[in-house]
Amino acid sequence: MKNFPAWLPYTLMRLVSFIVPLAVLLSLGVEGWISALVAAVIGICVSYIFFARSRNAVALQIHTARTREKPLVRADDAAEDAAVDAVDTPK
Numbered sequence: 001m002k003n004f005p006a007w008l009p010y011t012l013m014r015l016v017s018f019i020v021p022l023a024v025l026l027s028l029g030v031e032g033w034i035s036a037l038v039a040a041v042i043g044i045c046v047s048y049i050f051f052a053r054s055r056n057a058v059a060l061q062i063h064t065a066r067t068r069e070k071p072l073v074r075a076d077d078a079a080e081d082a083a084v085d086a087v088d089t090p091k
C-alpha cells in the first residue's frame with residue numbers, strides 16, 4: 001500500500017482551524033472582512049502551536065522528494081538529449 005501523503009491531513013486541519021473561527025465570528029454578527037482576518041490569525045496560531053508534528057512530516061516528505069539519490073531517468077531521455085544536442089550544434 002502506498003504511503004498516505006502528509007500534506008492532505010495537514011491541509012485539512014489548517015482549513016478547519018480557519019473555517020471554524022470564521023463561522024463562529026460570522027454567526028456572532030462580526031463584519032466579514034474582520035471575521036476573515038481574525039480567523040486567519042487564529043488559524044495561524046493554532047497551526048503553529050498544535051500542528052508542528054504534521055508540519056514537520058510535510059516538510060520531510062517535500063525534502064525527500066526534492067533530494068533523491070538517483071536522478072529520475074526515463075526511457076526516452078537519451079533520445080531527447082541527442083535531438084537537443086543535434087539542434088544546438090552550430091553547422
